[in-house]
Amino acid sequence: MxxxxxxxxxxxxxxxxxxxxxxxxxxxxxxxxxxxxxxxxxxxxxxxxxxxxxxxxxxxxxxxxxxxxxxxxxxxxxxxxxxxxxxxxxxxxxxxxxxxxxxxxxxxxxxxxxxxxxxxxxxxxxxKIINRILFKDVRFKIDYTLLGKVQNELLNLGYIIKEILYEDMVTIVVYSRIDEVENIKEKVIDFTNGKVEIEEKEEFYLSEYNGEIILD
Structure with missing residues (x-):
């Protein structure tokens, strides 16, 4: 792709x-x-x-x-x-x-x-002429005590938090541009001192119009 x-x-x-x-x-x-x-x-x-x-x-x-x-x-x-x-x-x-x-x-x-x-x-x-940009669904499973910190850090860096799943632990679902996946994984490992489980899911395209990502 x-x-x-x-x-x-x-x-x-x-x-x-x-x-x-x-x-x-x-x-x-x-x-x-x-x-x-x-x-x-x-x-x-x-x-x-x-x-x-x-x-x-x-x-x-x-x-x-x-x-x-x-x-x-x-x-x-x-x-x-x-x-x-x-x-x-x-x-x-x-x-x-x-x-x-x-x-x-x-x-x-x-x-x-x-x-x-x-x-x-x-x-x-x-x-509407757009860019279709390849993204990946990346999931970070962390302890509830880390949620506020990780969420703030990700938002400050401009990442798209698609949803947060509240289970026995909390999972932050992030949509990352394909060429930023390794970077975001390293950052979250750093924010959490390695106390995170990372799962990479499917790749898909999102539209960018006038510099803004349109969430389909």
Missing amino acids: VKQYKTIHEYGEDEVIIEKSRFIGYAKPVSTEEEAIEFINKIKKKHKDATHNVWAYTIGMNMGIQRYSDDGEPSGTAGIPTLEVIKKEDLRNVAVVVTRYFGGIKLGAGGLVRAYTKGAKIGLNAG
């Missing part, structure tokens, strides 16, 4: 009028090509009366799958610019559709590129 990658947090939709043409940008996080195609087909069905439904998507941590369609616009003026926005933002597992209702004014090749670039950007921004 990669330590970190960029994608979008949720479905996004926004629109802009350019030279009387209406451009609606749609974006969605997807994990498979089937999901991307399903999303594209859903938007195309919703806007079957539109002049064009241009789309693009990337799938995979190395962007191994990249697809796009001009949907009748001049070659190179719509699908590729839409895909380029995704790639420039370095986004993984994202599908974008830009729907156009023609307003009567021709934009020319350069104008189309700018318009579809704008349409893709507003859709992606509406979906």
Whole structure:
């Protein structure tokens, strides 16, 4: 699993009028090509009366799958610019559709590129561009007398305490970034003078938006 990658947090939709043409940008996080195609087909069905439904998507941590369609616009003026926005933002597992209702004014090749670039950007921004960061569930079982000290130390260091389990001993469940796991283990051993049982559980991704971790 990669330590970190960029994608979008949720479905996004926004629109802009350019030279009387209406451009609606749609974006969605997807994990498979089937999901991307399903999303594209859903938007195309919703806007079957539109002049064009241009789309693009990337799938995979190395962007191994990249697809796009001009949907009748001049070659190179719509699908590729839409895909380029995704790639420039370095986004993984994202599908974008830009729907156009023609307003009567021709934009020319350069104008189309700018318009579809704008349409893709507003859709992606509406979906909230995030970092997906690899975390690990790390559990520290300690004596009740140590709880206050360890809890305060962890919070002061900025670690995420997901929950505290009160049993025969107390277990502090911490969500740690994967590359900080060894560091946090050393610190808790130090805080408790070694009077701690440590258990490492599953790895998973959490979203970071504007520097804040979103707890799913």
